[in-house]
Amino acid sequence: MTQIIRTVAELRPLVRGWKAAGEVVGVVPTMGALHDGHLSLARAARRECGRVITTIFVNPKQFNNPDDLKKYPRTEEADVALLSSVGVDVVFIPQPDEVYPDGFITTVSVGGVSEPLEGRMRPGHFDGVATVVSKLFGMTMADRGYFGQKDWQQLQVVLRLVRDLNIPITIVGCETIREADGLAMSSRNVRLTAQGRSVANVLYSAISAAAEDIRAGQSDRMAIREAAEKMRSAGFERVEYIELRDAETLMPSDDPRKPRRMLAAVWLDGVRLIDNIPV
Numbered sequence: 001m002t003q004i005i006r007t008v009a010e011l012r013p014l015v016r017g018w019k020a021a022g023e024v025v026g027v028v029p030t031m032g033a034l035h036d037g038h039l040s041l042a043r044a045a046r047r048e049c050g051r052v053i054t055t056i057f058v059n060p061k062q063f064n065n066p067d068d069l070k071k072y073p074r075t076e077e078a079d080v081a082l083l084s085s086v087g088v089d090v091v092f093i094p095q096p097d098e099v100y101p102d103g104f105i106t107t108v109s110v111g112g113v114s115e116p117l118e119g120r121m122r123p124g125h126f127d128g129v130a131t132v133v134s135k136l137f138g139m140t141m142a143d144r145g146y147f148g149q150k151d152w153q154q155l156q157v158v159l160r161l162v163r164d165l166n167i168p169i170t171i172v173g174c175e176t177i178r179e180a181d182g183l184a185m186s187s188r189n190v191r192l193t194a195q196g197r198s199v200a201n202v203l204y205s206a207i208s209a210a211a212e213d214i215r216a217g218q219s220d221r222m223a224i225r226e227a228a229e230k231m232r233s234a235g236f237e238r239v240e241y242i243e244l245r246d247a248e249t250l251m252p253s254d255d256p257r258k259p260r261r262m263l264a265a266v267w268l269d270g271v272r273l274i275d276n277i278p279v
């Protein structure tokens, strides 16, 4: 039976009971509007943990764009049904005034890895993420936290956060789940027009081809330029960035012996899409 819990006061005794019984507790933080990408995290948690909590909270502090926050899809009832089908124990839906009560003034800010790419394009975004994730870890007292590789930089920020602050949780990074044509699943995909949706997969196919070309010896810069060109010809309004970075620090890296990641953010139909792949 999946239980919906909306307050920390109700959640805490339940989790304390589980822990006293020796159960491992997993948490899957989300902002709702769930799709198969989220459910894959919940399924991984279900396989690996005795108890699973999925949190749904649209965190205002991580939206640098008020319009994006206003338009963020909210589908609570459907989300709870999907999580029940995966066998999640608790859907925790904290209320904004409990997460950020009057007088709340603390910000958790992770240096370095938060700064480039998404951090530069969405000022304040990772402070918002690091602050709410720290709170969700504290509220749920989970032993394991599940995050998607689709938000690669976010995953690296969270790994750094728990290491630097000695938060007693193991972070698990789960593979990106894609539509049949390769488009990474995202709650924002529903805002694409039919025409936009029909070309959106060019984001993944173009960066995949670039990664392949780099592995075959083409220069990083040339491969990236060709990928950007493909997206523009497919009708993308804007290629915000395509970068090849050190997979962990997200700093520029031209050393192919170290794990690298190609990360991109683009605009299509007024929707901002991101994706990333190993190189």
Ligand SMILES: Nc1ncnc2c1ncn2[C@@H]1O[C@H](COP(=O)(O)OP(=O)(O)OP(=O)(O)O)[C@@H](O)[C@H]1O
Pocket: 029, 030, 031, 032, 036, 037, 038, 040, 041, 146, 147, 148, 149, 150, 151, 174, 175, 176, 177, 178, 184, 185, 186, 187, 188, 189
């Ligand atoms: N396609 C996916 N594959 C694997 N994990 C995913 C996928 N999409 C999202 N996730 C993960 O699910 C968690 C919650 O993400 P979130 O609620 O922001 O969903 P989203 O679909 O990425 O939404 P958004 O469009 O806002 O980026 C994050 O850890 C995120 O990385």
Ligand SMILES: CC(C)(CO)[C@@H](O)C(=O)[O-]
Pocket: 029, 030, 031, 057, 059, 062, 129, 132, 133, 151, 154
């Ligand atoms: C991790 C997260 C739930 C924090 O609000 C959010 O950034 C997300 O959905 O990826």
Ligand code: BAL
Pocket: 062, 063, 151, 154
């Ligand atoms: N998936 C990361 C959350 C966000 O875009 O705000």
